[in-house]
Amino acid sequence: MSVFRLENPKRRNITTVVSGYRKHKDDLKKDFLGRCGYCNSIDTWRFVWFEIDHFVPQKHLKTIKETDYINLVYACRSCNNAKRAKWPTKDEKIHNKNDEGFIDPCEDIYSDQFKRTNVGRILPKTKIGQWMYDAMKLYKPQHEIIWSIAELDELIQEIENVLKETPNDELKDRLLDCYRGFMEYSKKLSSEGL
Ligand SMILES: [Zn+2]
DSSP states (O other), X not given: OEESOSSOOOOOOOOOOOSSGGGGHHHHHHHTTTBXXXXXXXXXXXXXXXXXXXXXXXXXXXXXXXXXXXXXXXXXXXXXXXXXXXXXXXXXXXXXXXXXXXXXXTSGGGGGGEEEOTTOOEEEOSHHHHHHHHHTTTTSTHHHHHHHHHHHHHHHHHHHHHHHHSXXXXXXXXXXXXXXXXXXXXXXXXXXXX
């Protein structure tokens, strides 16, 4: 088993008034470390679309404005689409009740609700984790596929660095084969539009 995420995202205290919430996208990408707040998928590949989620859905906002940075989450399309306007408490101030509802991904305890298997599959660890897991469809295979590609990408870079220090033609050829396979896989995923 692996930990769900290595680092927790933290929103800066951004209070700039903007004309539309999308203007916050660059700041969100930075604060969420280029990862989906909900599933922790990385935003490196263009086949994984990234959007902005309103943590408290817009229809339940009373005092929070739709452009307030504090309520925005950098999210992959899969999580954003699955979450939609789900908000069981119907109250902007109460995020969850009786193990139903959401935990803000910028809270450190968000990480404690899930774990990952050695092949990147997300699993819930708590009751509210189970609720969020179902609500955001964190069981979808794309989460483990994206995790595996990121691992592979990292490994290829590591091997490349080793090869720079110690040239080894056989290993270099194997790396090239692996890299080609990786690119094909990436292209296939792109055309299937996960
Ligand atoms: Zn996601």
